[in-house]
Amino acid sequence: MPKPGPAPPRVHALADRVACEITWPRLQGYRYELPGERLAAKFTADAKFALTNADLPTKTEIEGIVGAIRVDTLDDLQNLRLNEVAFRVAKLTLEKYFRDDAGHGKPWLFPQLLAITKRWLAECLTCKGGRFPQLLMFIRFAHEAADRIYRSIVASTEGSPTLKPILRPYDTVGTTRYVDFHTIRETYKTRADKCHVSHVAGDSGWEFKLAHDLEDMSEVLCYVKNQNLGFTIPYSINNVEHQYYPDFLVRIDDGHGIDEPLNLILEVTGERKKEKGAKTATARTLWMPAVNNHGGFGRWAFLEITDPYDNVSELIRAILARRAVLVEAEP
Numbered sequence: 001m002p003k004p005g006p007a008p009p010r011v012h013a014l015a016d017r018v019a020c021e022i023t024w025p026r027l028q029g030y031r032y033e034l035p036g037e038r039l040a041a042k043f044t045a046d047a048k049f050a051l052t053n054a055d056l057p058t059k060t061e062i063e064g065i066v067g068a069i070r071v072d073t074l075d076d077l078q079n080l081r082l083n084e085v086a087f088r089v090a091k092l093t094l095e096k097y098f099r100d101d102a103g104h105g106k107p108w109l110f111p112q113l114l115a116i117t118k119r120w121l122a123e124c125l126t127c128k129g130g131r132f133p134q135l136l137m138f139i140r141f142a143h144e145a146a147d148r149i150y151r152s153i154v155a156s157t158e159g160s161p162t163l164k165p166i167l168r169p170y171d172t173v174g175t176t177r178y179v180d181f182h183t184i185r186e187t188y189k190t191r192a193d194k195c196h197v198s199h200v201a202g203d204s205g206w207e208f209k210l211a212h213d214l215e216d217m218s219e220v221l222c223y224v225k226n227q228n229l230g231f232t233i234p235y236s237i238n239n240v241e242h243q244y245y246p247d248f249l250v251r252i253d254d255g256h257g258i259d260e261p262l263n264l265i266l267e268v269t270g271e272r273k274k275e276k277g278a279k280t281a282t283a284r285t286l287w288m289p290a291v292n293n294h295g296g297f298g299r300w301a302f303l304e305i306t307d308p309y310d311n312v313s314e315l316i317r318a319i320l321a322r323r324a325v326l327v328e329a330e331p
Contacts, residue, residue, distance in 0.1 A: 009187045011199045011228070012180040020196040020222035022249050023175045024231050024263070025297045026168040030286045031097045032154050032161035033293075039112040042156035047124045047148045051131040051141065080134045082121070089136055090117040093146040096166070101294060103167050113149075120149050165290040173297075174230050181228045191215045200225045206268065206308035207247075213312045214250060219319050221261055223250040233265075235282035244279040254319050256299075263300045266315075268308045280304055 013021075041047075090113040098106045098113070125133055125145075136145050154161055176196040187199040188208040200211045207225065214223045225248055232243040248266040256262070265283060269276060283302045291300050303318050 008182040008184050009199060009201070010180070010182050011187065011197060011201050013177050013196050014192075014198055017192055017196045018177070020194065020224075021176050022196065022222060022224050022251055022263075023173055023297075024249065025165060025291055025294070026171055026174050026230070027165045027234055027287065027290070028168045029096065029166040029234055030290050031099065031150075031164050031166050032157075033164045034154070034157050034161050037106075037109060039109060039116060039153055040156045041116045041119065041149065041152040043120065043124050043152050044155065047120065047152045048126065049124060049144060049148055050126040050128055051133070051135050053129040053131065077134045077137060078132050080137065082133060085133055085136050086114060086117045086121055089121075089142055089145050089149070090114040092142050093117065093149050096143075096146055097150045099166060101164065101296065103169050103172065116153065117145075117149055120145070120152070124148070162293050163286065163290045165287075165294055176224050176229065179224075179228055188212070194220065194222055195224055196222065197224050201227060210248065210266075210268065210308055213315075214248070217312065217315070219252050219254065219316075221251045221253055221258060223248055223266075233279070233283050233287045235278055235286075237278050244282065246283065252319060260299070263298050265300065265302045267302070267304045269304050269306050 090110060094107070094110050094113050095105060098109050100106070121133060125136075127133060127135075136142050179197050183201040185201040185203060186208075187201050188211050189199055190197060190211065194215045195211075200207060202208055202225070211223070211225065214220045226246055229249075231249065232245055235242055235244050246265045246267045248268075250264040250266050252262045252264050254262040265288070267280060267283070269280070280302070288300050288302050291297050301318075303315065305314050307314075
């Protein structure tokens with residue numbers, strides 16, 4: 001009978017390294033903070049949406065947008081009243097986009113959203129090949145409608161709306177303190193003064209080299225590899241929602257001092273793909289400005305490294321560039 005092999009390495013947060021704990025906001029999306037609470041919509045070509053025969057089942061069971069609803073055939077679905085469709089799409093738009101920084105909804109805006117949704121259904125929705133508006137009860141079509149209605153509201157707003165995060169309800173903050181898993185991958189033992197988690201587990205040597213380089217930098221206060229952390233950046237491709245897992249989180253003293261560190265999302269990019277471009281663009285243009293505008297999660301930045309074996313020089317250049325801006329801003 002063969003002898004059991006050695007136990008796989010345990011990768012876990014260590015209580016005596018709590019000073020290196022890293023936290024982050026958990027997002028489910030992005031919204032704009034609109035000035036005032038009088039809503040209007042400007043419907044352009046981008047607001048138009050067509051329902052067609054493509055990819056539609058003829059018999060299914062679906063969950064309603066708000067509350068449970070069961071239909072067995074598309075004929076059953078077609079019997080729903082249009083007012084119910086408008087009500088549910090408006091409610092989805094409200095719950096998805098119209099929240100305050102604490103995640104609380106704004107139900108008093110619903111009558112305005114319902115009126116705008118009815119306008120959108122009349123002016124922007126096209127049904128082809130015998131399709132019908134009640135198909136918006138399918139959740140993916142409902143989200144498409146809500147997104148177009150919301151963008152139309154933002155487009156009609158004077159001034160520059162402020163991008164804000166939509167936080168996950170009841171689970172708004174993630175932390176390194178709950179990391180605990182076993183791995184069959186090779187591991188790198190981290191420095192006690194630089195990482196809350198005991199090891200970096202990796203598939204290639206560049207991950208270990210990057211960890212070593214980060215530990216050698218005096219500007220780096222602490223870091224962690226994004227493995228089993230639950231840190232994701234929501235993004236979409238062709239209106240399909242996905243989750244992006246960046247490579248590392250790094251906390252840096254960029255000139256503000258250790259009490260106001262810069263939280264850096266660090267991505268190492270190899271082969272360029274369309275999906276990677278969508279991920280990094282979302283991190284730069286949506287996630288980072290939304291979280292910084294929130295103001296309750298510290299300062300965040302995003303850095304993409306194209307060559308993992310030349311990462312120290314790129315990281316230092318990014319830090320020095322930020323410090324130069326700080327110096328120029330001083331009176």
